[in-house]
Amino acid sequence: MESGEIEALTYDVFGTVVDWRGGIARDAKALLGGEKGLSLDWNAFAIAFKERSKMAGSPEEAAARAGRSIRADDLNRDNLRETLDAFGVAPDTLTPAEFDWLAKAWHRLDPWPDSVPGMTRLRTRYILAAVSSGNVALLVAMARRGGLPWDAILSAEVTRYYKPRPEAYLAAVDMLGLEPAQCLMVASHNDDLRAADACGLRTAFIRRPAEDAEDRIEDARAAPGVDLAVENMVDLAERLGC
Amino acid sequence: MESGEIEALTYDVFGTVVDWRGGIARDAKALLGGEKGLSLDWNAFAIAFKERSKMAGSPEEAAARAGRSIRADDLNRDNLRETLDAFGVAPDTLTPAEFDWLAKAWHRLDPWPDSVPGMTRLRTRYILAAVSSGNVALLVAMARRGGLPWDAILSAEVTRYYKPRPEAYLAAVDMLGLEPAQCLMVASHNDDLRAADACGLRTAFIRRPAEDAEDRIEDARAAPGVDLAVENMVDLAERLGC
Incomplete structure (x- = not known):
């Protein structure tokens, strides 16, 4: 990539x-x-x-x-x-x-310890947009409490679609005035990344503690085809030269 | 107020x-x-x-x-x-x-000199949301360039309505999970404030240099009925105890 x-x-x-x-x-x-x-x-x-x-x-x-x-x-x-x-x-x-x-x-909910330091570095160079099923009020409250440095909150309430519907990714890309290939979807879930990849976005897998029994198998590591696999958000910042 | x-x-x-x-x-x-x-x-x-x-x-x-x-x-x-x-x-x-x-x-576009200092103080206590006819990409670029500390960008592209349509204000309030009376519309244009007031929002008029011949007459001072009239964003922060 x-x-x-x-x-x-x-x-x-x-x-x-x-x-x-x-x-x-x-x-x-x-x-x-x-x-x-x-x-x-x-x-x-x-x-x-x-x-x-x-x-x-x-x-x-x-x-x-x-x-x-x-x-x-x-x-x-x-x-x-x-x-x-x-x-x-x-x-x-x-x-x-x-x-x-x-x-x-x-x-x-608290950010993972690397989230704010890594995202703060990434934001110096990249637009950071939340593309989440959470509603705007929820994501605003979470960001204010945890210090998450979003440039835009493009939640399902804004795009009108839940992930993994293609419209959720494509409406977010469109609102940012970009092409899919100019956007890097960052997620710890392979199904989210697969859906973003199918829409033409680039993908970064971030390894997180297993969420439940089913996800432990699926999301313990990046699935083949992911553009980038990183350990945490600071690692991502370093990989992207921030 | x-x-x-x-x-x-x-x-x-x-x-x-x-x-x-x-x-x-x-x-x-x-x-x-x-x-x-x-x-x-x-x-x-x-x-x-x-x-x-x-x-x-x-x-x-x-x-x-x-x-x-x-x-x-x-x-x-x-x-x-x-x-x-x-x-x-x-x-x-x-x-x-x-x-x-x-x-x-x-x-x-550059922020007025008082905008970033005033808004940075206001944000410690209040959610700051852009309710503007500008699109998301435009408002994100402007915020990143000028350092505007938005919590949310609820533009016409997000609410699906231009001001002064009531839906533009009410959809923004709704996405913030609030009641109209919990929101203070801040504008230098009386027509914007009148429309917000009609939707039940509180209103703050901020005096800015005249924009054109017509606005000079209308917006040289706050119209009667505005909840708060301030000189600039730092003044607003002080009036709201930030």
């Missing part, structure tokens, strides 16, 4: 930039463990919560499910209710304010 | 945050004056170029005009062609690359 052709890095966010499993497990434990005295497998709770958010599927399905919106914040309220139910937590265990707080745990 | 209720500042950009007239006049003069030896009224040229971009009107009209896109970058190519023609500049005076460079003068 000639890094000189690249103008923008289009980023997956959950798992690639921030640690969703650790953040959800931390907040679930703080509320349900600490204050409520429950003892659950917090990692399993986080994975179950995330698994439901993955299953939201197409925007049409998501809109039908949520009434009107494809917004992750709205879906996550439904997903939390189902997750609590699956773990045997009674609905009245949480006050409405506590429920809201935990449903919005996605706003408080 | 109770500033404690405000969560986000929604910003007009052209004229409020950056100096469009000075920037366009500067680049027109550099290219048409310097290299081509033409002698035009550069301020009048800038005003004529901007006036055409104002006349783009509704997204439907804009889309019809540009073929498919409501993108400011595309409209500005048409607007530059018409402006050059109106000033008697022959089409072959500029090479295609020179034409592109001048059509994208909007990417290179």
Whole structure:
């Protein structure tokens, strides 16, 4: 890959930039463990919560499910209710304010330690755009809290499509005023990179701790055909000469 | 106005945050004056170029005009062609690359001197969102060049509506996950503030140098009913306790 052709890095966010499993497990434990005295497998709770958010599927399905919106914040309220139910937590265990707080745990996910240092270096040379299923308010809150240096948030709410639909990648590229080959999709998930590659974007795989049993097999290493495989965001900055 | 209720500042950009007239006049003069030896009224040229971009009107009209896109970058190519023609500049005076460079003068507008210091202070406490007719690529380029600290770019390309259509303000508020009264629209144009006020947003008028003969009368001071009138962005930061 000639890094000189690249103008923008289009980023997956959950798992690639921030640690969703650790953040959800931390907040679930703080509320349900600490204050409520429950003892659950917090990692399993986080994975179950995330698994439901993955299953939201197409925007049409998501809109039908949520009434009107494809917004992750709205879906996550439904997903939390189902997750609590699956773990045997009674609905009245949480006050409405506590429920809201935990449903919005996605706003408080921490960046991986290398994310901000690496992205700050990368931003000196490249446009950094979040291309994520998270909604704008969620991604703004997360960025402000963690110091993520986005130039643009091109979420599903903006592009009108969830990844891995081609429109999600192509609308983001189009809004940046670029050609697909001028964009490098950065993700820790091979399915995301395969879909971006099919749209003509360049691809960078970033190795992250395994997210769950299934992903551990698939995403332990870059699939063949990825343009670049890196250990972390600082490594990516070095590979791209920043 | 109770500033404690405000969560986000929604910003007009052209004229409020950056100096469009000075920037366009500067680049027109550099290219048409310097290299081509033409002698035009550069301020009048800038005003004529901007006036055409104002006349783009509704997204439907804009889309019809540009073929498919409501993108400011595309409209500005048409607007530059018409402006050059109106000033008697022959089409072959500029090479295609020179034409592109001048059509994208909007990417290179400088912030007013108080914009970055004031907004940097305001951002410590408030979400800062651009609510502008400019397209995403244009606003990203301008922000990167001038150091504008946006949390989100909610341009017409994202909201699907130009101001002063109510949907432009309300879609931006909705994407921020807020109520209209939690957003303070910041603009140097009373018509923008009136439209935001009608949607339930709070309003802050910022005094800027007169943009043209018509605006000079209308926008020399805040119209009655504006929640806050300030001298510049640093003044706004102080008024909002940042």
